[in-house]
Amino acid sequence: MHGFLEALRIENMKHGLHVLIACPGFTASNIRNTALAADGSSQGETPRDEQKMMQPEEVAMRIVSAVKYRKDRLTLTFSGKLTVLLNKFFPKWVDKLVYNHMSKEPDSPF
Structure with missing residues (x-):
């Protein structure tokens, strides 16, 4: 994905297209409650400690800020x-x- 997005950014430099590669890491989204396993069953609760993860609102604020300042990459x-x-x-x-x-x-x- 990084290679594709970097190529997209370079190919469109003169057209004003902004491409941000955001790498938020693990986020406390509890996504497994709606995500499905390979057999179609619910994945259920995550074994990871979501208290130690960044909250989705903070991730969103940092991504919005990176877009606002036209950053190329964001690793949180x-x-x-x-x-x-x-x-x-x-x-x-x-x-x-x-x-x-x-x-x-x-x-x-x-």
Whole structure:
């Protein structure tokens, strides 16, 4: 997605199109109550502690601010910023870290 969005931004530079790549990280949205699993059943509650996550209203305010100031990228969490930085130098290692982190979640498809 990043490559596509960056190409879209560059191809439309002279047309005034603004493209923001927003990476909010985990957000306390309780989306699993409406999201479906592969078999069509409800995913139910998240195993993650949503108290430690950013609230949707704060995410929205930061995205609106980034659009207002025509920012190219917005990464909201420390772990997201660290992941972006490390991925520039160690992409395969970061892939493994992310995979291992996501695979530890209960009912993970990994």
